[in-house]
Amino acid sequence: MFKRLALAAVLASASAAAFAAPLTYKIDANHTSVVASWSHFGFANPIANFGQVDGFITYDPANVGTSKVEVTLPLAGLDSHVADFDAHLRSADFFDAEKYPTITFKSTKVEAAGDNKLRVFGDLTIKGVTKPVVLDTTINKVGDHPMSKRAAAGFDATTTVKRSDFGVDKYAPNVSDNVTIRITTEAMVPKAGADKK
Template sequence: MFKRIALVAALAVASTTAFAAPVTYKIDANHTSVVASWSHFGFSNPIANFGQVDGAITYDPANVGSSKVEVTLPLAGLDSHVVKFDEHLRSADFFDAEKFPTITFKSTKVEAAGDKKLRVFGDLTIKGITRQVVLDTTINKVGEQPMAKRAAAGFDATTTIKRSDFGVDKYAPNVSDNVTIRITTEAVVPKAE
């Protein structure tokens, strides 16, 4: 009888572990980079970093399909390392940041794509125009972040978009229409209130 009770208890614990709820992590802007790169007349491949990232990642390794991502990129955090160029990028020639101060991404579907790989489908909105993009994503690590002493998750992702799809097409095609976006992010479970 005791063995049967112990077995039922063990199965209950196992089923709770197997069906654990998804975990929601807050993006750590200090350990997150969203970098865009493009060809400048074929001579160079400049970059711009979109800093001050805000958002959340919900990840469930047992049920990847229930995972989701929601991110806001304030254009105030745009940094190409050239102040005058940053101002030009924020102008109406490109992002028109005064009228559209943020870029957003909201996932619509997440699916497994191999060992430590995901495909994150979602709606990217730039200048009020929304298009679906796919982020090819690598799961770097999920575990306790030693400095925060809380659960954390880290991911890298890449995608390529056409800037003309979002009305950011000044100087195309000489300055390439295709823009590669590389993301690395660390996200931590928020502190308990």
């Protein structure tokens, strides 16, 4: 009897550990927005959306420190809703997208910051320049997605960066050096057999 109870306890413990294991979610570009905003000579606060987002989020609510994020933003997906301005932003005056076609973010540390809050520290690379940034993050929801029937997670995040740190400083300071970035993302565990790279 004792052996059976001990075995049951071990199996229950193993099952709980497996359930609590971190999950890796693939970002759903169709339900993800990365929006930058800035001041234009103090008159307006334009925005640009970085679409076609690709990447993965690993999140473990039981051990937040093991969580990580890796994201690529193709500049081909940049959209300010003004085609001429998009072309200017992609030009050598700003992002020089022909030479540097992507922006990347790779986390270096994740820590809890209160109820449903995280601070995600990481390296942001723009135009070949890498600088540390911190994303103040809200956990929107973690659970089974009603449509895909797969595990899903959703997050919002904000940060502010200085574009001059990355050599994207044309017209500063009249066009503000500080750029606010707001992110909302939905991500799902990939289908069985899908490429996780």
